[in-house]
Amino acid sequence: MKTSARIAAIALSGLALSLGAHAEEVYRDMTPYIDYGSKPRASDDARHTNTYQYWKDNARIDPQRASSATQFWTVNWKYKDPPFNDTLHGGHDAQDRGAELYRQLNADGRFAACLGAKKGELKGLRLQYPQYRKDMQRVVGLEAMIEHCADKQGMKLVNGSYDNSAVSVYITAFSNGMPIRIDVSKGPLKESFENGKKLFHTKAGWTNFSCATCHVSVVGKNLRGQTPTTHYGDVAHWPTWRSKDELQSLHVRFTECNRNSGVQPLQIGSKEYTDIEVFMTALSNGYPVVNPSQRD
Amino acid sequence: MKITLLALAIGGLTAAMPAVADEALPSNLLYDAGKEKKTVWPLPVKNSGELKYNEHRQDLSKWPTLSYEDKRPTKKAEKVELQGPLNGNAENGKKLAMNTQRGNCWACHALPGDVQPGSGGPPLLNVGTWGYSDAHMYQQIWDRRVANPGTEMPPFGTNGVLSDQDIRDIVAFLQSLN
Known part of the structure; x- marks a missing residue:
């Protein structure tokens, strides 16, 4: 080899792209889509990671599989849910806190009405979210709506805060065992679903990773101490108690996913995160709500 | 030049x-x-x-984010050519490879001394015996998309995560694995 170190970097094409960044559709690397179909359901995972068979029924999880270093990921963390996990945890504390806050907020019945509960009935309310609100001109998740409706009652419950998620846990628990059923086949939710699907596969950050890098391309592989699982059937247990001592909403989890993969996190309740929430909720269709819940 | x-x-x-x-x-x-x-x-x-x-x-x-307002594109794959002696410091390369904020190679690749080997990419335990040239390894780390546009491996050089010397050090470390 020659004595001088010389590198011919073809940087000009990259420069030209930076300068032309005002083009309408900005180029982004994408992780190729898998077949999501027009009416996604949790069971569609059978043609993706094909682990659905191991986590579709909480009561029939194989303990050996769940404790296997190489196979535990195929159970999609469902062994953290009852009946396999019957411990008391921080999610139950949150439920109690949420009950107390709910009593204060709903003293005149307006809070429940604002959330869309008919005659104050909380059973099934979780399943109405995310939903498009004509009055707000946008799609909202339950936690965004809790913030909105609490504000009307003079209580500040910032989306993503412990108390907001605690109220969400309290409300969500009324839907325990009810299968998620969000219709993304038409209207604003379809648009939100399609946007979320695209975001999930869009590469970003210094790593040039998308959500799908971990949950589609290297799903089931070891990333040192972690093994990414399928993105199907995952929203059924949110908000959840993380055993590192933190009550997290789904959007708060997204900020952690982003950081872990070298991507700049976005604001809680942003349109982007809400679209990903809609996308992932559709991928949980048919899978029952489980709350309070606990995850590592 | x-x-x-x-x-x-x-x-x-x-x-x-x-x-x-x-x-x-x-x-x-x-x-x-x-x-x-x-x-x-x-x-x-x-x-x-x-x-x-x-x-x-x-x-x-x-770097580009997932915000709808973000108009920054993914940088296109950069083809680079290593010429001249590698002049890499294998010891420093090992530190970079095992630093989670820099190379973080061990997140996906098995490397010697790691009790929790990653499996997102192939094990590199003896990559020094595979017969790859320094120039090939340098390009793979700088931007592997040149060889494989659909790769999930980060383009460390193109995205400004690792410098020219950083990558030389990591190549020296990888070539030392046998």
Whole structure:
């Protein structure tokens, strides 16, 4: 080899792209889509990671599989849910806190009405979210709506805060065992679903990773101490108690996913995160709500 | 040679600078201009309706985000050519490869001495015996998309994560594995 170190970097094409960044559709690397179909359901995972068979029924999880270093990921963390996990945890504390806050907020019945509960009935309310609100001109998740409706009652419950998620846990628990059923086949939710699907596969950050890098391309592989699982059937247990001592909403989890993969996190309740929430909720269709819940 | 060095200098400069130095960043990033690292993350505080924001270890706003307002494109794959002696420091290369904020190679690749080997990519335990040239390894780390456009491996050089010397050091480390 020659004595001088010389590198011919073809940087000009990259420069030209930076300068032309005002083009309408900005180029982004994408992780190729898998077949999501027009009416996604949790069971569609059978043609993706094909682990659905191991986590579709909480009561029939194989303990050996769940404790296997190489196979535990195929159970999609469902062994953290009852009946396999019957411990008391921080999610139950949150439920109690949420009950107390709910009593204060709903003293005149307006809070429940604002959330869309008919005659104050909380059973099934979780399943109405995310939903498009004509009055707000946008799609909202339950936690965004809790913030909105609490504000009307003079209580500040910032989306993503412990108390907001605690109220969400309290409300969500009324839907325990009810299968998620969000219709993304038409209207604003379809648009939100399609946007979320695209975001999930869009590469970003210094790593040039998308959500799908971990949950589609290297799903089931070891990333040192972690093994990414399928993105199907995952929203059924949110908000959840993380055993590192933190009550997290789904959007708060997204900020952690982003950081872990070298991507700049976005604001809680942003349109982007809400679209990903809609996308992932559709991928949980048919899978029952489980709350309070606990995850590592 | 002057021309190629200039190209490298320009490439290095753009990689180190925020890609939208003269434009506002998207409005919905978790970004605090008053913090040294800029990027912040939310921490729910027990029995509180507010969020606490902590500083992240790294300013992540320099790279494309998932914000709909973000008009920064993915940088195109860069083909680079290593000429001259490698002049890599294998010991430093090992540190970089096993630093989670730099190379972080061990997240996906098995490397000697790691009790939790990653399996996202092939094990590199004896990659030094595979017969790869220094130039090939250098290109793979700088931007593997040149060889495989659909790769999930980060383009460390193109995205300004690792410098020319960093990559030389890592190549020296990998070539030492047998």
